[in-house]
Amino acid sequence: MAERIRSITPHRMTERMLRPRRSPARRLPAVWHARYRLTPWWGKVVVVWALSRLITTSLVLVLASVQGPNAWTGANPKYTDFATMWDGRWYNIVAAVGYPSVLPITETGQIGENAWAFMPGYPVLARLLMEVTNFPWAPVAVFVSVAFSLGTALLFYRLMARVQPSNTALFAVVLFCVAPLSPILQFAYAESMYLFFLTLALYLLLERRYRMLYPVIAVMALTRPSGLAFALALGLHVIYRFVTRSRDPFPVRERMLAASVAVFSALMGLAWPVAAWAATGDVMAYTDTELAWRAPYIGYQELVPFTAWFQSGVWWLGSPWGIVVVTALILAFALLLFTPAVRRLGIDLRLWLASYGLYLLAVFFPQSSTFRLLMPIFPLLGAAALPRSRVYRVAIVLLFVAGQWGWLLICWGVDGYDWTPP
DSSP states (O other), X not given: OHHHHHHSOHHHHHHHHHSOOOOHXXXXXXXHHHHHHHSOHHHHXXXXXXXXXXXXXXXXXXXXXXXXXXXXXXXXXXXXXXXXXXXXXXXXXXXXXXXXXXXXXXXXXXXXXXXXXXXXHHHHHHXXXXXXXXXXXXXXXXXXXXXXXXXXXXXXXXXXXXXXXXXXXXXXXXXXXXXXXXXXGGSSSSHHHHHHHHHHHHHHHHHTOGGXXXXXXXXXXXXXXXXXXXXXXXXXXXXXXXXXXXXXXXXXXXXXHHHHHHHHHHHHHHHHHHHHXXXXXXTXXXXXXXXXXXXXXXXXXXXXXXXXXXXXXXXXXXXTHHHHXXXXXXXXXXXHTTSHHHHTTOHHHHHHHHHHHHHHHHHOOOSTTHHHHXXXXXXXXXXXXXXXXXXXXXXXXXXXXXHHHHXXXXXXXXXXXXXXXX
């Protein structure tokens, strides 16, 4: 013992006394890092989702606290009332009384706005839960959307993890959860449910589990219009696999199955217009109903594919600038699909992005709902999540949260006569 004491010289004793000790506060980051590494992927996604919902709910409650009386609520509505405004009322009508067999006619003899524009998947599920729980529409509708938003976040991670490193996939989920339109994931809209089934369908496509796509496509196509766009993506997928079959075998049986799923998706894309025709006796019931929503802008006109974007551009910006801007947007989106970051998403996700973009170009009239209609191109968030710079990641999250507030102010809150519906 004496020898050991003598071996510790005064110099060494002073050095040990002066050496800075790590405080518990400095050890915590290492502890957090270890716990982060041990947390399963789904646990990380749940934490991201929960924190994002806390932020979004806070923003919604702030806006609700200053909301004045409007067509849907009184002043300062509670959350569930505020979350079921706008199209939430149409879904409520569908859940309560279904669809009209006689279409409403305007004073000018045109078909007016009616429930046939809103597909049955979301309101039917909500109605079933209402029957089971005996709860009213508002809390049930919000619950369904919130539950599907969590499911979508979990599935989105799995989808991104197939084409990106795990860290990038998780940050893509962060961007999805805080995206400018993420408040709608907890409102009485069908988007949350639709995105869940779309994400599942894309995941199954990447996994090439074609047989399982049948029920998913059926529900997805009856939740939001998507059957035709997904059919195009599947058709392009079949062509691509056939062309590259020398390096990626594509057996005849698999070809037939994949092609049959594409045909099924196309049929499901036509199923709702056919249902509206059968119920009302009007072959154009669904199409004319959808056209009623663009009538306040350009009046009642026939649906001519690939013209609505240019009509909208001229309506908003005049001629020729409206046409120039729309043409530039189309070219920019096409070029975006060939950028290195987007190419890393893989061919199948890019085929979906191209197919859905072409579908919107063919049938949609751009206005304030355009932001919501662009939500199905959310796989692009996987490309936006690639940069690993902390400054970039913090900045884009803050920008997205600010975008939420901007979207809520512009498209959700009601201030007198409002011509910017969500």
